Amino acid sequence: MRSNPTGPAGRAATVLATALAVVLPPLAGAGPAVADDGRPDRDFTIEDPRITESSGLAASRTHPGVYWTHNDSDDGPYVFAVDSRTGRTLATITMRGVGEPRDVEAISIGPDGDLYVGDIGDNLDGTWDHVWIYRFPEPKTLRDATVDAVQYDVKYADGARNAEAMMVHPRTGRVYIASKNEDGGGLYEGPAKLTAGAVNTFRRVGEVPWVTDGAFSPDGKRLVLRSYFSAREYAFDDGRLGEDRSVAAPFQRQAESVTYTADGSALMFGSEGERSDVVRVEVEGGGSGGGGREQGKPSGSGGAAGEAGEDEGGGAGEGKGSAGIGAAVVVGAGVLWFALRGRRKRG
Numbered sequence: 001m002r003s004n005p006t007g008p009a010g011r012a013a014t015v016l017a018t019a020l021a022v023v024l025p026p027l028a029g030a031g032p033a034v035a036d037d038g039r040p041d042r043d044f045t046i047e048d049p050r051i052t053e054s055s056g057l058a059a060s061r062t063h064p065g066v067y068w069t070h071n072d073s074d075d076g077p078y079v080f081a082v083d084s085r086t087g088r089t090l091a092t093i094t095m096r097g098v099g100e101p102r103d104v105e106a107i108s109i110g111p112d113g114d115l116y117v118g119d120i121g122d123n124l125d126g127t128w129d130h131v132w133i134y135r136f137p138e139p140k141t142l143r144d145a146t147v148d149a150v151q152y153d154v155k156y157a158d159g160a161r162n163a164e165a166m167m168v169h170p171r172t173g174r175v176y177i178a179s180k181n182e183d184g185g186g187l188y189e190g191p192a193k194l195t196a197g198a199v200n201t202f203r204r205v206g207e208v209p210w211v212t213d214g215a216f217s218p219d220g221k222r223l224v225l226r227s228y229f230s231a232r233e234y235a236f237d238d239g240r241l242g243e244d245r246s247v248a249a250p251f252q253r254q255a256e257s258v259t260y261t262a263d264g265s266a267l268m269f270g271s272e273g274e275r276s277d278v279v280r281v282e283v284e285g286g287g288s289g290g291g292g293r294e295q296g297k298p299s300g301s302g303g304a305a306g307e308a309g310e311d312e313g314g315g316a317g318e319g320k321g322s323a324g325i326g327a328a329v330v331v332g333a334g335v336l337w338f339a340l341r342g343r344r345k346r347g
């Protein structure tokens with residue numbers, strides 16, 4: 001099942017994303033491309049034709065420059081290791097010992113080096129009384145393989161709901177899920193340790209905006225949550241959200257995934273679609289490793305949601321680009337306003 005937004009505001013968001021995808025490419029120039037300097041963790045394009053709905057990203061802790069991803073739905077128990085230097089798949093992992101995946105939306109790596117795969121989507125907003133998390137050790141050697149995975153049953157203390165973001169804390173190993181709703185969602189905390197063969201109840205511990213993915217920084221002190229048009233980074237302490245700040249997320253046709261680089265110096269933003277792009281954005285205070293680029297900015301030539309309409313003293317061409325982006329956002333805001341206005345009238 002594709003992870004498209006639901007409801008009037010959700011449909012309006014889809015319209016806006018499509019409009020921006022049409023408007024932005026000619027303004028912003030060429031999109032991300034595979035880095036030609038051979039260094040990892042730069043903008044890249046996922047080249048594997050099997051990966052058409054990349055819905056989650058996780059930076060490998062064992063293999064520098066490698067990112068784990070998976071398809072959204074209608075695929076199977078598969079996880080792919082993609083090399084950020086070339087965009088090519090280095091390994092396809094088949095999970096054995098789990099049921100048939102239903103709506104896989106997220107992937108994360110725990111402090112034990114295990115990969116956690118979140119089969120947590122529910123586009124019908126609470127139709128399924130439980131969802132699943134799969135877990136297996138990250139392979140030490142990258143080659144096609146079948147691995148035994150543990151399956152965990154998950155329920156929410158306040159009832160079923162849709163979700164696309166699952167994050168494993170890199171210090172405590174506790175799993176968190178952020179639900180997705182056009183009116184805002186919740187941050188849910190799992191038990192201290194997941195248990196196979198029993199129900200794992202997740203309890204609401206915070207409020208979050210509309211979220212399509214999230215990730216912890218490697219030190220566990222920050223949590224980034226992204227949506228279709230923006231991203232925010234939160235301070236995270238003792239299982240609770242703290243102060244937050246905006247991150248300059250790139251415009252992407254179907255903004256689905258995000259992860260920190262393994263060294264925490266940047267965020268990698270991904271999207272769905274054939275040959276989808278992954279864009280690096282420097283993190284403020286996240287370390288050097290930025291190749292001299294300004295922090296909080298995408299490394300590619302495309303614009304960012306956090307920069308729409310800003311004038312940084314560029315030339316005439318840049319001013320026109322900002323004006324075009326601003327116009328697209330204004331039009332999209334109007335679409336969203338009318339959709340929400342109609343929803344309130346019907347209610």
